[in-house]
Amino acid sequence: MITYRTRxxxxxxxxxxxxxxxxxxxxxAYGVRMLVEASCFALIALGLTIQWGYAGLFNVGVMGFxxxxxxxxxxxxxxxxxxxxxxxxxxxxxxxxxxxxIGVALTFAAxxxxxxxxPKKYRTLVTLIVGAATYLAVTSALDPAASLIEAEARFVGGxxxxxxxxxxxxxxAAGGLGWAMGRITLGLRADYMxxxxxxxxEIVKAFLKNADWLTKGTLTVSxxxxxxxxxxxxxxVMSRASYLAVTATLIVVFYVLLERAWASPWGRMMRxxxxxxxxxxxMGKDVNRRRLEMMVLGNFIIGIGGxxxxxxxxxFDPASFQPLNHTFLIWVMVILGGAGNNLGTIxxxxxxxxxxxMSEPAALFLFDHGATLANQLFGWEAPADLATRALQMRVFVxxxxxxxxxxxxxxxxxxxKVVKYE
Amino acid sequence: xxxxxxxxxxxxxxxxxxLNGVNISIEADEIGVIVGPNGAGKSTTLKAxxxxxxxxQGSIVFNGGPITNxxxxxxxxxxxxxxxxxxxxxxxxxxxxxxxxxxxxxxxxFRHLLDxxxxxxxxxxxxxxxxxxxxxxxxxxxVAIGRALMTEPRLLLLDEPTAGLxxxxxxxxxxxxxxxNKSGVxxxxxxxxxxxxxxxxxxxxxxxxxxxxxxxxxxxLVADPDVAKSFLGGGE
Amino acid sequence: MGETGIxxxxxxNEFVFFINKGLLAGLIIGSVYALGAVGVTLIAxxxxxxxxxxxxMMTAGAFFxxxxxxxxxxxxxxxxxxxxxxxxxxxMAITALFAIGIDRVFYKPLRTxxxxxxxxxxxxxxxxxxxxxxxxxxxxxxxxxxxxxSKDIYKIPFGGRDIILTxxxxxxxxxxxxxxxxxxxxxxxxRMGKAMRAMADNADLARISGISTDHVxxxxxxxxxxxxxxxxTLLALDVSLKPDLxxxxxxxxxxxxxxxxxxxxxxxxxxxxxxxxxxxxxxxxWSVLLRPLQPFMPEWLELPQKLAFxxxxxxxxxxxxxxxxxxIWRPTGIFKGSLVK
Numbered sequence: 001m002i003t004y005r006t007r008x009x010x011x012x013x014x015x016x017x018x019x020x021x022x023x024x025x026x027x028x029a030y031g032v033r034m035l036v037e038a039s040c041f042a043l044i045a046l047g048l049t050i051q052w053g054y055a056g057l058f059n060v061g062v063m064g065f066x067x068x069x070x071x072x073x074x075x076x077x078x079x080x081x082x083x084x085x086x087x088x089x090x091x092x093x094x095x096x097x098x099x100x101x102i103g104v105a106l107t108f109a110a111x112x113x114x115x116x117x118x119p120k121k122y123r124t125l126v127t128l129i130v131g132a133a134t135y136l137a138v139t140s141a142l143d144p145a146a147s148l149i150e151a152e153a154r155f156v157g158g159x160x161x162x163x164x165x166x167x168x169x170x171x172x173a174a175g176g177l178g179w180a181m182g183r184i185t186l187g188l189r190a191d192y193m194x195x196x197x198x199x200x201x202e203i204v205k206a207f208l209k210n211a212d213w214l215t216k217g218t219l220t221v222s223x224x225x226x227x228x229x230x231x232x233x234x235x236x237v238m239s240r241a242s243y244l245a246v247t248a249t250l251i252v253v254f255y256v257l258l259e260r261a262w263a264s265p266w267g268r269m270m271r272x273x274x275x276x277x278x279x280x281x282x283m284g285k286d287v288n289r290r291r292l293e294m295m296v297l298g299n300f301i302i303g304i305g306g307x308x309x310x311x312x313x314x315x316f317d318p319a320s321f322q323p324l325n326h327t328f329l330i331w332v333m334v335i336l337g338g339a340g341n342n343l344g345t346i347x348x349x350x351x352x353x354x355x356x357x358m359s360e361p362a363a364l365f366l367f368d369h370g371a372t373l374a375n376q377l378f379g380w381e382a383p384a385d386l387a388t389r390a391l392q393m394r395v396f397v398x399x400x401x402x403x404x405x406x407x408x409x410x411x412x413x414x415x416x417k418v419v420k421y422e
Numbered sequence: 423x424x425x426x427x428x429x430x431x432x433x434x435x436x437x438x439x440x441l442n443g444v445n446i447s448i449e450a451d452e453i454g455v456i457v458g459p460n461g462a463g464k465s466t467t468l469k470a471x472x473x474x475x476x477x478x479q480g481s482i483v484f485n486g487g488p489i490t491n492x493x494x495x496x497x498x499x500x501x502x503x504x505x506x507x508x509x510x511x512x513x514x515x516x517x518x519x520x521x522x523x524x525x526x527x528x529x530x531x532f533r534h535l536l537d538x539x540x541x542x543x544x545x546x547x548x549x550x551x552x553x554x555x556x557x558x559x560x561x562x563x564x565v566a567i568g569r570a571l572m573t574e575p576r577l578l579l580l581d582e583p584t585a586g587l588x589x590x591x592x593x594x595x596x597x598x599x600x601x602x603n604k605s606g607v608x609x610x611x612x613x614x615x616x617x618x619x620x621x622x623x624x625x626x627x628x629x630x631x632x633x634x635x636x637x638x639x640x641x642x643l644v645a646d647p648d649v650a651k652s653f654l655g656g657g658e
Numbered sequence: 659m660g661e662t663g664i665x666x667x668x669x670x671n672e673f674v675f676f677i678n679k680g681l682l683a684g685l686i687i688g689s690v691y692a693l694g695a696v697g698v699t700l701i702a703x704x705x706x707x708x709x710x711x712x713x714x715m716m717t718a719g720a721f722f723x724x725x726x727x728x729x730x731x732x733x734x735x736x737x738x739x740x741x742x743x744x745x746x747x748x749x750m751a752i753t754a755l756f757a758i759g760i761d762r763v764f765y766k767p768l769r770t771x772x773x774x775x776x777x778x779x780x781x782x783x784x785x786x787x788x789x790x791x792x793x794x795x796x797x798x799x800x801x802x803x804x805x806x807x808s809k810d811i812y813k814i815p816f817g818g819r820d821i822i823l824t825x826x827x828x829x830x831x832x833x834x835x836x837x838x839x840x841x842x843x844x845x846x847x848x849r850m851g852k853a854m855r856a857m858a859d860n861a862d863l864a865r866i867s868g869i870s871t872d873h874v875x876x877x878x879x880x881x882x883x884x885x886x887x888x889x890x891t892l893l894a895l896d897v898s899l900k901p902d903l904x905x906x907x908x909x910x911x912x913x914x915x916x917x918x919x920x921x922x923x924x925x926x927x928x929x930x931x932x933x934x935x936x937x938x939x940x941x942x943x944w945s946v947l948l949r950p951l952q953p954f955m956p957e958w959l960e961l962p963q964k965l966a967f968x969x970x971x972x973x974x975x976x977x978x979x980x981x982x983x984x985x986i987w988r989p990t991g992i993f994k995g996s997l998v999k
Contacts, residue, residue, distance in 0.1 A: 058776050060783065124987075135967075184982060188989050190776040191708035195912045196985070199978040202909070210971045328787060335780075385798055392794040399787025403764055406781050410773070472866070498868035506866065512859040515852070523856045526849070527868040569867065 007414055011347045018354050029236040034357055036240055036312055039247040042349035043305030045333040046254055046342060047298040053340025054262075054270050055294035058194040061181070063326035064201025065299050066306030067318065068177055069170030071208055071215065073307035074158060074316045077166035077225050081157020089153060092145035099141055103134025146213040155216045163227040167307040174303025175296040177204075182295035186288045201327065208318035221316040247308055251346060254301060258342050270294070328398055329356060335405050337412055344414025359397070363390045423486060425450040425608050426471075426577055432479035433470045439478065440466045442632035446610070448625060450576065453599070453609040455640065457616035458629035458653060464612040465507065467629070468579050471610075472504045473497055485576060499527055503575035507582045510566035513555025517546050520554050520565050524572030532572065538605075539568040542598050560591030564598070571602065578602065580611035584618075596622055616653060620644050628653050672947050674819035680942045681935075686827050686896065688934020689834040693889035694907060695914035695926035696841070697882030703858035703921025704878050705765070707778045711786040712886055713908035715753065717793055717901050719887020720894040723749035724804055734805075742804045743829055746891050750884035757883030758876055760785060793901050801900040804891070826895040833888060834927075841923050850877055858921040910937065910977035917984050919991030928992065937976045940967040 002010075023031035044066065051057040059065075084090070110130040114123045149156060181200060185193040208215050215221060223230075228242040261267050273287050306326075310316060329352065337348020367390035371382040383389065405412065428446040432439050440463045448454040456464045469475050471482060473494045482490045489497060494504070512520050521539060525532045540547045543564040549557060554565045563583060570578060583599070584592040592615065600622055603609050613619035620626045623640030628649060636649050643649050694712060701709040709715075726745040727733075734741030764785055768778050810825035845851040850873070857864040857874045865871060890904055897903065914933045918925025945965040968975060984991060 056774075056776065058779065184985050188985065189708075191702075191779045192916075192985060192989075194710075194779060195708060195909070195916075196978075196982065199909050199974075199981060203972075203975055203978055206972055206974055210969075324787070328783070331780075331783075383798060385800075389795050389798060392791045394791070396788050396791030396795065399784045399789075399791060402784030402787065403781050406777055406784065407764075407767060410777065494866050495868050495870060498866070504866050506863065509860055510863060512856050512863060514859050515855060519852060519855075522852060523864070523867050523869070526853060526856075573868070 004414070008343060008347075011344070011351070011413060015347055015350050015354070018351070022354065022358075029240070032237055032240040032244060034354065036244045036247060037309065037357075038350045038353040039244060039251060040305050040309035040312065041330060041333065041353050042251055042346045043247065043254070043308065044302050045305075045330050045337070045345045045349040046251070046258070047301030047303075047305060048330055049334045049337070049339055049342065049345040050258070050294055050301065051298035052334060053338075053345075054274060055291040055298075056190065056274055057182075057291060057295055057298070058190050059178075059197050059295075059298070060194040060327060060331075061197030061199070061201035062302060062330055063321050063323050064197065064204040065174040065177060065302045066309065066326050067201070067204050067208055067321045069167075069174040069303030069307045070310035070316060071170075072173040073163070073166035073170035073311060074215075074221055074224060075156075075166075076159050076161045076169050077163045077311075078158025078160070078221060079225070080160040081153055081155070083153035084149060084156050087148065087152045089145065089149045089156065092141070092148060093156075096138060096141045096145055099134070099137045103130075103137060107131045107134055146211070149213040154219075155213055155221070163225050163311065167227075167304050167311070170307035171300040171303035174306070175300035178295045178299030179292065182292045186291055186295070198323075201323070205318060205321050208321075215316065215318060218317075218319060223314045224311050224316060226311060226314075243312060250304065250308070255342055255346065324395060324398065328402075329353075332398055332401055332405075335402060335410075335412055338414035339412060341412070341414050344412055348413065356394075359394050360391065363393050366390070367393070424448060424483075425452075425485060426610065427483040428467070428471060428480070429482075430480040431467065431470055431477055431482070433466070433475055433477040435475055440632050441470060443480070443634075444629065444632065445634055445637075446471075446627055448577065448608055448610055450608050451603065451606060452624040453603050453622060453640075454611070454625040454627065455616075455619045455623035456610070456612045456627045456629060457614075457619060458635070461631075462629040463632040464629055465581050466632075468504070468581050468610070468612055472502065472579060474504075498573055501573075501576035502579065503570040503573055503577070504579045505566050505570045505581060505583065507585055511554040511562055511569065514553055516551050517554055517557070517565050518550040520569050521572055524569035527573060535572055535574065539571055542571070542601060543568055560587050560594065563587065563591070563595060567595075567598070567602075571607070575607060577608040577610060580609065582612055582614055584613065584615055592618065617644065670816070671819055672950055674816055674821060676942075676947050677816070678822055680939055682821070682823065682827075684935035684938035685931070686830060686934070687938060688931035689830050690889050690893045690907065690930075691910050691914045691934050692834055692927040692930025693837065693885045693892075694911040695918065695930045696837070696923045697885050698911055699915040699918060699920055699923060699926040700854070700858075700878050701882050702915060704854060704861075704874060705778075706775050707765075707782060708912065709882070710779070710782045710908070711760075711789050712882075712911060713904040713906070714786055714789040714793060714901075715757065715883060715886040716890030716893070716904040716907065717899075718756065718789060718890070719749050719753040719883075720804070720890035720899050720904070721793065721797055722752045722887065723891040724802065724894075724899055727805060739829070740805055740809070740825060740895060742891055742895050743826070746888060749891060750887040753887035754880040754883035757879040757886075761875065761879050790901070790905070797901065799901060801898040803898055804895045824896065826892060830892040830896065833892065837885065837888075838924075838927055841927075845923065850874070854878065906974070909974065909981070910934075913977040913981040913984075916981060916989075917991055919993035922991070922993040925991055925993035933977050933980055936980060937973060940976050941970050941973055942966060 019031070019035065022034060044062065048059060048062060051059050107127060107130045110127040111123065113126060114120055118126070177200070181193065181196055185196050209217060211217070212219070226239075226243065227246055229239050231239045233239065234242070262270070270290060273290055313320075330349075333349040333352045334345055336352060337346070338344030364387060367386055371380075371386055374380040375382070424447045426446065426448040428444060431441050431444040431446075434440040444463065444467050446454070446456070446467065456467060458464050466475065470477050473489075473492050473496070477491050480490070481488060485501060487500075489500060489502075492500070497504075512523060515523065518536075521536055525535065540550075545561055546564055546568065549561065554562060557565065567578075567580070567583065580599070584595050587595065596618060599609060599611070611619065620640040620643050623643075626636075626638060626640045626643040627634060628636040628643065630653075635653075636643060636646065638646070694716060697715075698709055698712050701707065701712075723742045723746055726748055727741045730745060731741060734744045737744055764781055765778055768781055812823045812825065812828060813820040814823070815821075843851075845855060853864065853869045854874055854877060856867070856869060857871070861871075864874070889907075893903060893907070894900075910933045911930070914929035915926050916929070917932060918927070918929030943964050943966050945963065948965070
């Protein structure tokens, strides 16, 4: 039996070796960049491991939360677009906002008319009608506003605030969205949350992709401002290294806070809820309220990690959000690293990300040589899109890893430390 | 030879044992009743018998053959039938379909059995098309027992058949159980209403903390002052 | 023109447009959703997990049909129907076996190990990714036509314009109707059908009654797999075979199954049609229908070029909205399915 300590050390040294190899083979600039991205993923994975490992929540919409936070961050921190503010855009948007607020208030009031004595079935009908009217009013006010903004100012631009504020608000936005999802699906079958989060992530992506007036759509927004000096000012290695310092600090801060929280009475209660929900509920703990807290907290951290990731890429491109890269890859990190184990998750994230990055050239290399070989041996003609198809192999492997780990090592590489009481 | 011999049964749900050496024996055509305080292991004994939890020690012999740790699907074919205390009907299926499901393992024409069950429980005949989940507690219990009778079991296991029923329904159910027993089916039931159950029992078993405490005929146990004081409680 | 009575009063051009692009289109996509949702609801009711690979199973079935069509291209000509449709039963059988195999390898060991249901959902996501990768690896990502040549088109004249239905669309509608009838008889008259309902109702009691879990599970996969293959093939026959097509159908199919009530196949069919109609009518350009009424409307109310509830790019919002609405107001669905936690 390998002890926990040994496992942890093995994982750390294994990761370190891999990192060293990458640095040696591909150079410092590439190596630091990879580390920064890996650290962002580690943050995201940390948020997910809270949701899954501690509250048993099945969030399959991580991509949507990342996109939400990245968008809010972009909106907050991107330089102000003078063209927009000088046009009629803000006023028109203001009108839309007004309609929205009034409409939502009216709809809510309509849903409460049963207090005035209106029979229940009419209440639903009235609420639906008012809601539909609100929707129509808002969208018909929004369309001309959107066209105007796109024509005159390209898009609304940002608010020019500090980047860290953008990240913070991005995290809060993601947390808020998580709150909504949790409110609706907690207390129902666990897979309902999976379906709902999957759906919302696609909708968020569709919205960001199509709302050109807000995000420039497929034209993308760049360059995104950084919290540290950019490569043009400090050179690739130094600026990326300072970025890494920021993300690494965030990881350490969250890690310490979380470890402390788990060791506290609150953490024990969370574990009790997870391990034996029935008796915890019988003891009067509001199980769903706690899980909702986890959902929000987890998504907050996911949001921060996501904002950091997208900011680092310097481009906000809605089409770049992919379920594979931004949801399922992170799930592999969590499952492999050990759900509910913060250290394991961080290490798992680093490990998986490095392997993932290396897998792209590796897959292309393999398929290319395989095709040449097959051509020489059997005269087989490779299809034109062999390169794209080669990358699909990675999708297969990710799925395989998930099923294999669940089947044979469901605790992950670093299972949760079981605290023993004397 | 007894119909059922449970000897020195130890078992539980995985952690600690709940049963610590239980002995039960029933002759064919007898009504056996298991009573005892909460946590004594009454329902656990039935579940251990029916393969719903693991027996770690001891042996169960039914009809001359060993059946320890047999799966429920197999026991049904051996002539045992089990009526759980809760969730003992198929709620969205009609009364008639519930009975049909009881007869699932049969490949022959079992219409005569349906008539027999409706004979035991006349109120069900009118409700045969109604979903079982919409019936009252007492009628649901009738469906549950009827379903179990469809395999023509040698031994019928009932887990607290009168739980949650009004006294009127309780008497009715006990009457039916007697009638079923008279038709040639052995009964082994766990009951909370100890006094009334023992009154109709040929054999009684009082369990406490997973062991036998008292064994005798129903009448003996009811009359025994020790038993009455400790286990039968104030008149119910 | 020749029409008399009320028909002459209706704006026929617009009405036929509405039938073609609104009602019929909704019926067609609704039927695809219905066929997919039946499998999903059975798996959720009996095996108690949400089958995420279902969309890809539909794609796989369509690919099996495509391969079969390449091997036996003249099969259809012998009967006078499109070849992929004639060979579809074989594709359905292959997919059914495929589904049973996947269950045996991936899900059954987890069931035996008594894991929490959510772990099986996770495993199914792993299976989904594997299938997606394999399908795109061997089949590429571009669209393909199931069959060379053009499709037969049926035109039903109706008030001066034609109601247009292609042969694949007609086959889809007829097939779905046949499935409805067959399901009814299977579930209410056959021993196995009733056993499936029993298992969905109360799995423990089913076991206690001697119903073999293995048999029921296998039958569930046969039905789910074959109907998924049919849905995928018929959809591909109507549009084209594109791996993404079926994945995009996943959310609507889940919504349909939940709306109809988990474990209720007829609910799933009703749900599928509901989602299909709502989706189609929500993106339908109502301006066209309202334009004849323009003369009756006040001066200031000018109809925009395109009046749809939801822009086509946001079509995915509709099944999601239906899903959320059901989860908030009536999580057990229309037909009150199970709500196992």
